[in-house]
Amino acid sequence: MRYYYGVQLKNRKGDNMGILDSAFFRGFIKLTEDGTRMGWHERNGGNLSYRIAPEEIKEVGGELRSGGEWKPIGRVLPDLAGEFFLVTGTGKYFRNVTLDPEDNITIAELDSKGVHYRPRWGLSRGGAPTSEFSSHLACHAAKKRESGGRSRVVYHAHPGNIIAMTFVLPLSDRVFTRELWQIISECAIVFSKGVGVTEWMVPGSKEMADATARKIEQFDAVIWPHHGMFATGETFDESFGLMHTIEKAAEIWIKIKSTGMLVRQTITTDNLKALEQAFPIQLPEHFLSGE
Ligand code: 2HA
């Protein structure tokens, strides 16, 4: 519940529950704050979307504006027909979301065919969802199918160390996965499917969205060379934690390379297999074969 000088605020219907009070909204805000603190969101860099559950949208429905004009999302996503998304606005800065959520983020509704969207809340001074909305929605559709509806968060950030790695390693899922798994023991446990890597493409383009959606079917995280990373999950904690774990490993990788010293020991393929025995994970065989 929110209070203003001791007076309990109510939504338009007179209910006490409001968008700003809801758990999903607070989780969204916390992630934008955490990402900002990590230094992953220079200027308007990065974007975040959450597929709102039907019971959550029902709780806050009284605060939604009546629907405006439908706009094309640029693809056909019947799997997402009628869904609502909380999403950052294009050109908006992560660091400003907390200061004025209503101006920087929006709740967008998809139509019954998954072809158009319309804003129902937020972007109070105008604007549109993130320029990567198409990539986000393509990822949501793929992950919703793949997870049986449990995956809800798509997070895009610009973490410096993983970006640096894309200059010196071949853009291969296998190479990136193995290099990262071999840095910290928890990596193979946290992202046991590995990570995907796309080619460089124009941000916001249909090609970029298609390539990301293809990779995200297989992995929970996808690296965009010379740009950043997408991390998905069932919760805000899971997506942020995935981004954080990968970037932490990348940071250590860059530090090791920067010493210029001989690497004397690492996590071996046998060590990875030992993790597989000890934890409820299965590492794809093609990432384990060969050194
Ligand atoms: O939102 O990060 O990829 C700005 C971006 C574009």
Ligand code: ZN
């Ligand atoms: Zn970006």
